[in-house]
Amino acid sequence: MSLVIFDFDGTIHLEETPRIFLRVLKQDKGLRKKIRNFYISMSWVYILYRLGLCRQLAIKRVLSGIVKMLGGMSEPQIEGFFKQCLELARGSFSPVSLCRVKLHLESEDQILLLSGAFSQFVALVARDLGMKFWLGTEIELLAGVSTGRITSIMNGPSKVQALTTFLKEQEEAGVFFDIGDAYAYADSIQDLSLLSFVGHPVAVNPDQELLKEAKIRGWEIITDRSCDELI
16 A cells, blocks of 8 residues: 655646635625735736746745635635535546545555645545545635635645655554655656655646756656556
């Protein structure tokens, strides 16, 4: 039994989840003006992100802006919102990643979904796909109501820190995973530290930087075009 780590955006989900969240939020007529202002205020951040600059700052600003619009929602309301997001996101799931998820589940491996998306959403996706574990960006809750703030963001290097904490907690519970036997699936150079941390790194539909690095290091590279080979 091996531990298998999957990234979400770009790996399992071929769109950026903030777009999904905003698309669902736009259905609330009372939020449309706020969303319009959000897009205007984030335009320069998006440009920097697409240029590969200030990525961590851009992600933080976007997620903080979205969670601010979730302020005042109760936990059941938040779950209902993210269920709508999941229904919308399913249409953009990567066939090759779903093939690998299926293969690992059939091998009785334990899968951890490790994503920068909000943890409540990540939990829904993980359960929907049959995964046992999940970690994501945490929304601050006070008395079961969203404060509109984030307590911690899951991205890049912080994923390795979160994974290390997860492994320690599992050991304390009597479950031991050999990281040298673990798999990690990711699409972006931002996850290079995560991929380097495990024994079996897999680049999924990789960006150009990760594709180059994966070839140099001799890592496995899979794309949606290779899905038919896995069925």
